[in-house]
Amino acid sequence: MPAPEAGDLRDGQVLLRSLAGGICGSDAPDFRGLRAPLVAPGRCLGAPGLPGFPMHEVAGEVVASRDASLAPGTRVVGWADSADAIAEYVVTAGAGLAECDAALEPTVAVLLQPLACVLSAVDRLGPLAGADVAVLGQGPIGVLFSHVIKERGARRVTGVDVVDRGDVAGLFGVDDAVHGATGRWAVQLADDRRPGVVVEAIGHQTATLGDAIDAVAPSGLIHYFGIPEEHPYALDMWKFLRKQLTMQAGTTLERRRYLQAAGRHLAEHPFLAERYVTHTYGVGDVQAAYECADVPAEGRLKVAVSLA
Structure with missing residues (x-):
């Protein structure tokens, strides 16, 4: 060409x-x-x-x-x-x-590009010191979320994935590595184990967003990350309303600023370059x-x- x-x-x-x-x-x-x-x-x-x-x-x-x-x-x-x-x-x-x-x-x-996207998204989550956070999906984006959220002071980070990520979970800041489907994990959660923040980093389907609604604590926050494959997403509005939830999503707007921040973050955490x-x-x-x-x-x- x-x-x-x-x-x-x-x-x-x-x-x-x-x-x-x-x-x-x-x-x-x-x-x-x-x-x-x-x-x-x-x-x-x-x-x-x-x-x-x-x-x-x-x-x-x-x-x-x-x-x-x-x-x-x-x-x-x-x-x-x-x-x-x-x-x-x-x-x-x-x-x-x-x-x-x-x-x-x-x-x-x-x-640095996916790291920039994650840094931008985590900034939108607000203060995380002492928070309980679950990250649904522990693939390339999910592990970056777990790592950055833990670095921001989260008390407990739960990573959920159908693939066994036990080999890298601790390295990326995951306290509780759940090997299994998000829906099964969500319905078995005790009330005192519900995270106040849930990041849906799986995408490609609508069901896992419903699992996030099931899992998050009342008055909690859900962040949907990524580009949806379907334009309309159905969700259980009754649960969303009764649990007084907030949901956010978006793309990285200040691209150069966050790429530069990603460069500084990599310099401080060189294991990312290796793993x-x-x-x-x-x-x-x-x-x-x-x-x-x-x-x-x-x-x-x-x-x-x-x-x-």
Whole structure:
């Protein structure tokens, strides 16, 4: 395909040479072909119309820039706006990128993007000192939530997953690692064990949001993380009302600020660079990389793809 060039850039955009990408759970529906492409005038955003789709987590080198804060030659990490990072060159907004430590391997640096998203979400949870928090799902996003929430002073962090995460639960700050379905765990909770905050970090279905409503303590808070696969989500409004609950959701708005915060967090917690990315593939094996990322499994957290 014709490569984008410096002349294609608009104000605020940069041209990246892609070095690595991370596979996110929100890429899975597109990989499986379950979501309709996003149609814009004159083009189709989505497979098979857009080369490099579907990957939005990218680490790369700035080749050309119309963002005054990002000079050519800068190593950066962040978002590929059109989710087209499986490509040699990508045009994206500079505001969704931040300079990263050039000493980091690109396949490690990609962890800063999901970490930035989690830091943004946890900030919205408010003070957590002394709180009891449950994180539903202990995959790549769930373990980051558990880690950051524990670092913010939570008294007890419960991690729930159908995959046995006992090998990494303690490392990421989980006090109670529950190996089982969220629905079964929720209905068996005693009232004095109900968490005041529940993070739903599983996605891909509506049932687990209902499990969060069942599990959380009265007057509690639920944070729904991720991009829903279905637009309308049914929930038990009677339980929600009677328990006086609050629910929040959203995306990362201040991308560069949180990417920079993620860089500082990684410097303070270097174990993340060693333990978070568990599987790395070359771009020639990108199909195998997505197949690996698409199936939760013991010992598998983040899957990265080397694009260089």
